[in-house]
Amino acid sequence: MPSNAGTTRLVIVESPAKAKTISGYLGPGYVVEASFGHVRDLPRNAADVPAKYKGESWARLGVDVDNGFHALYVVSADRRQQISKLVKLAKEVDEIFLATDEDREGEAIAWHLVETLKPKVPVKRMVFHEITKPAIQAAVANPREIDRDLVDAQEARRILDRLYGYEVSPVLWKKVMPKLSAGRVQSVATRIVVERERQRMAFRTAEYWDILATLAVADAGEGPRNFNATLLALNGDRIATGKDFEPTTGRVRAGAGVVHLDEGGARGLAARLEGRPFTVTRVEEKPYRRRPYAPFITSTLQQEAARKLRLSSQQTMRTAQRLYENGYITYMRTDSVNLSETAISAARRQIVELYGERSVPPEPRRYTGKVKNAQEAHEAIRPAGDNFRTPGEVAKELSAEEFKLYELIWRRTIASQMTDAVGSSVSVRIRAVSTSQEEADFGATGKTITDPGFLRAYVESSDDENAEAEDAERRLPTLVKDQPLTADELAAQGHHTQPPSRYTEASLVKALEELGIGRPSTYASIMQTIQDRGYVTKRGQAMIPTFLAFAVIGLMERHYPRLIDYDFTASMENELDEIAGGDHAAVDFLTAFYFGSSNGAGDQDIARSGGLKKLVTEDLSEIDARSVNSIPLFTDEDGREVVVRVGRYGPYLQRAVPGETPAAPPQGEEASPQGDRAPIPEGLAPDELTPEKVHELFLGGSGERKLGDDPATGEPIVLKSGRYGPYVSSGERKSSLLRSQTPDSLSLDEALRLLSLPRLVGVAPDGVEVFANNGRYGPYVKQGEEFRSLESEEQMFTVTLDEALALLAAPKTRGRRAAAPPLREMGVDPLTEKPLVIKDGRFGPYVTDGEFNASLRRGQTPEALSIEEASEMLADKRAKGPAPRKKAAAKKAPAKKATATKKTAAASKSTAAKKTTTAKATAARKATPAKKAAPKKAAARPAQE
Numbered sequence: 001m002p003s004n005a006g007t008t009r010l011v012i013v014e015s016p017a018k019a020k021t022i023s024g025y026l027g028p029g030y031v032v033e034a035s036f037g038h039v040r041d042l043p044r045n046a047a048d049v050p051a052k053y054k055g056e057s058w059a060r061l062g063v064d065v066d067n068g069f070h071a072l073y074v075v076s077a078d079r080r081q082q083i084s085k086l087v088k089l090a091k092e093v094d095e096i097f098l099a100t101d102e103d104r105e106g107e108a109i110a111w112h113l114v115e116t117l118k119p120k121v122p123v124k125r126m127v128f129h130e131i132t133k134p135a136i137q138a139a140v141a142n143p144r145e146i147d148r149d150l151v152d153a154q155e156a157r158r159i160l161d162r163l164y165g166y167e168v169s170p171v172l173w174k175k176v177m178p179k180l181s182a183g184r185v186q187s188v189a190t191r192i193v194v195e196r197e198r199q200r201m202a203f204r205t206a207e208y209w210d211i212l213a214t215l216a217v218a219d220a221g222e223g224p225r226n227f228n229a230t231l232l233a234l235n236g237d238r239i240a241t242g243k244d245f246e247p248t249t250g251r252v253r254a255g256a257g258v259v260h261l262d263e264g265g266a267r268g269l270a271a272r273l274e275g276r277p278f279t280v281t282r283v284e285e286k287p288y289r290r291r292p293y294a295p296f297i298t299s300t301l302q303q304e305a306a307r308k309l310r311l312s313s314q315q316t317m318r319t320a321q322r323l324y325e326n327g328y329i330t331y332m333r334t335d336s337v338n339l340s341e342t343a344i345s346a347a348r349r350q351i352v353e354l355y356g357e358r359s360v361p362p363e364p365r366r367y368t369g370k371v372k373n374a375q376e377a378h379e380a381i382r383p384a385g386d387n388f389r390t391p392g393e394v395a396k397e398l399s400a401e402e403f404k405l406y407e408l409i410w411r412r413t414i415a416s417q418m419t420d421a422v423g424s425s426v427s428v429r430i431r432a433v434s435t436s437q438e439e440a441d442f443g444a445t446g447k448t449i450t451d452p453g454f455l456r457a458y459v460e461s462s463d464d465e466n467a468e469a470e471d472a473e474r475r476l477p478t479l480v481k482d483q484p485l486t487a488d489e490l491a492a493q494g495h496h497t498q499p500p501s502r503y504t505e506a507s508l509v510k511a512l513e514e515l516g517i518g519r520p521s522t523y524a525s526i527m528q529t530i531q532d533r534g535y536v537t538k539r540g541q542a543m544i545p546t547f548l549a550f551a552v553i554g555l556m557e558r559h560y561p562r563l564i565d566y567d568f569t570a571s572m573e574n575e576l577d578e579i580a581g582g583d584h585a586a587v588d589f590l591t592a593f594y595f596g597s598s599n600g601a602g603d604q605d606i607a608r609s610g611g612l613k614k615l616v617t618e619d620l621s622e623i624d625a626r627s628v629n630s631i632p633l634f635t636d637e638d639g640r641e642v643v644v645r646v647g648r649y650g651p652y653l654q655r656a657v658p659g660e661t662p663a664a665p666p667q668g669e670e671a672s673p674q675g676d677r678a679p680i681p682e683g684l685a686p687d688e689l690t691p692e693k694v695h696e697l698f699l700g701g702s703g704e705r706k707l708g709d710d711p712a713t714g715e716p717i718v719l720k721s722g723r724y725g726p727y728v729s730s731g732e733r734k735s736s737l738l739r740s741q742t743p744d745s746l747s748l749d750e751a752l753r754l755l756s757l758p759r760l761v762g763v764a765p766d767g768v769e770v771f772a773n774n775g776r777y778g779p780y781v782k783q784g785e786e787f788r789s790l791e792s793e794e795q796m797f798t799v800t801l802d803e804a805l806a807l808l809a810a811p812k813t814r815g816r817r818a819a820a821p822p823l824r825e826m827g828v829d830p831l832t833e834k835p836l837v838i839k840d841g842r843f844g845p846y847v848t849d850g851e852f853n854a855s856l857r858r859g860q861t862p863e864a865l866s867i868e869e870a871s872e873m874l875a876d877k878r879a880k881g882p883a884p885r886k887k888a889a890a891k892k893a894p895a896k897k898a899t900a901t902k903k904t905a906a907a908s909k910s911t912a913a914k915k916t917t918t919a920k921a922t923a924a925r926k927a928t929p930a931k932k933a934a935p936k937k938a939a940a941r942p943a944q945e
Helices: 016-026 076-092 104-117 135-141 150-175 184-202 261-273 299-309 313-325 341-355 391-397 400-415 503-516 523-532 547-559 566-582 585-596 604-608 611-617 691-699 746-755 801-809 867-880 902-932
Strands: 009-013 029-034 095-098 124-127 205-215 225-233 280-290 421-434 441-449 482-497 537-539 542-545 630-635 639-648 650-657 678-681 706-709 716-722 725-730 731-737 759-764 769-775 778-783 785-790 824-828 837-839 844-848 853-855
Touching: 009 016, 009 076, 016 135, 029 076, 076 104, 095 104, 095 844, 104 124, 104 150, 104 611, 104 678, 124 746, 135 313, 150 585, 150 611, 184 503, 184 523, 184 542, 184 547, 184 566, 205 261, 225 421, 261 482, 261 566, 280 441, 299 313, 299 400, 299 523, 313 400, 313 523, 313 867, 341 400, 391 400, 503 523, 503 566, 503 585, 523 537, 542 547, 547 630, 566 585, 585 611, 611 725, 650 691, 678 691, 706 746, 716 746, 725 746, 731 746, 759 801, 769 801, 778 801, 785 801, 824 867, 837 867, 853 867
Parallel strands: 009 029, 009 095, 095 124
Antiparallel strands: 205 225, 205 482, 225 441, 280 421, 280 482, 421 441, 537 542, 630 639, 639 650, 650 678, 706 716, 716 725, 725 731, 759 769, 769 778, 778 785, 824 837, 837 844, 844 853
């Protein structure tokens, strides 16, 4: 698109990839350059604060709270070079177009660019929701001004989150542990996960039984002859199911009015029904209809990508970002389910081409968003362009991960404009009378889909892995009232109630969205933040809170409950929306929150308490650190309270009679499994600390357990759990367990073998002793300073002197020794289709696809690691790229003459350093255009919440 004759325009976007794509659409007369994301932000630490502000009382916050919450913005160190380039370009053009993203963050970046570049030429704002040639040309032709209301809302959000984080986090440092953090949304997200774990810890399972009957019809016609029916009622009273039990007691809910069958009752009833006639008492048939799902928004895309592709929220957003920047999909941060008229037309055309005219409804479908506080105005996430490209058309252009996500978005978009799935559902009731004259009512349901409609293109997944797919059919024979049936089999079935499922990233995003907390642009960063802070770990897809999270949330609930209240956090989103709409002043909102001086703005409870500032300073002395770091579990049979203490070196168990205060571990030491303390093994989830497990930790298993006495010395042999894993101890002797051994099954004989290490194999002819032992890199034999590896741990106890001497006489293997067999072959990576194996490396087990390696994290074991976890770990490694190689150390310069003064030497050293830095910078600049390397990524936006 040519510009006006002689006019040069600078278009500034956020990322280099986007700049490259857009540049191809604009042609000559346009210079397209990237800002690399945010160009300014509040200072991260004292070093970022400019010298003239260092003496200010508010410099720590980066916000002058006493003067209208004026924010101190500084240009990031890694952006200064790019800003200099943009300043230079701004002086050489006639017009500037700010083409940052079409949301509050993008609007704020545009404003920061104006404030930083201070251009002397006209500045316009251009927005688009997809990177296609028509969209870019339309954006250039229809620019607008920067929306200051959106900027104010984003700035208020950033300041609010800075005040929250910088004022509350120090409380956690003092009362729980250093280097912790609190955040307006991250703390609420952590609370949601902790509350679910508390429900699981309080859960008491219940057992209930029913009967599954396999029934047959005499003349089935064309339909099936057999079908299953489940016992629903006995003598008119409903049979108890899982929903009828109290989760905290395991007892039937009061007033439920149900029959609770146990195993004996179910088996006895089944026996009494054996051979009895069964009769159909009711048949109800209804039409079945299912409407399509709305197109994707950010949260639903993350949820479905997690369910179907096993991608984390961050993986999903990284992949979607690449698809957007390269022109394959529309903007991926949105809570709008709207499709443009152009998109609807494109979808309907493609449905006709692929599925026929009968699959298109007479009228286009319109969707209304159900997201609380929805505020982004652009479209849902869909394929870009006026004519959607099918997955087959883009397959060769995309990576495996990009292709799968594109296909997911394409299918969802197409399905949203297709016809309903229709069919019929039937419900049948059947009765039999036992030999004891008990009336037993059984039920069965069926579903037949006559026209799958949109289900041809897309079927949504469920968080419940046992849930039936929506396109699944259950066919029943044709049945009529009073029809006789025969029972081929009557099987009593036992069931146990299940605790509420743990959150996954997908279901946690859904919960936050339903509560109206957070925004599309922040969900992925929040998921990552609560894991990086040590508040949540992942086991497969499940998110498990740590005891550190329990301590932090416990402190917040007791002393700052309003700050993690769901409604309060959502109300702040409402007020930020009002600021964005120009209906509210940001200063009033921040004043009410921070100082508590409310003039109709802000939360009244916070205002009455004196605001955040008073809350975290004057009430600090009321917080008892020992109390908040103690998580009560239960009282044992001896009347001792068992609690989890969150200590400096991790959580540990402690028990004492109420009223007593057990001594804390000595300063600088860990809790040891002696008396009233026992360590908690890594990877143990809070709900797994049952009374039985706690007893085991105190007396056995992974705690301390006496295995017996050494017959040679008479000293006790004790199994212990230490910081580096389980070990056996007897007197001064200690030995770690072998990789093939587990604490639960370790015997006294095995412990004696371990304590025999290092084992004297014999004395060589030269008089030097030869030993076999276990080391950091596995079993080995040693003679003097010579070491040779053994092939197996068992050889430490069986290798003979001749065999050891032969190993020691052989030359050392140059380079790497022969590769050991993998610890486990996992199968094929669902993303790359490469085989994955787990190997044992120098620093422990790691998973590899032959190109990238990822070490197993703390708490993960080769046996328990799932293929999805392994795939995710390697995807993260691929996203980061190969680790930079270390440069060889520079040769030292010859020593100066002894007469050189220290001052001269220091000056020379400084000059050399400057030259080196300049040379590196010059080399980097020269190298940049030389290669067609992957474009430099725009820095991730800072986690604002």
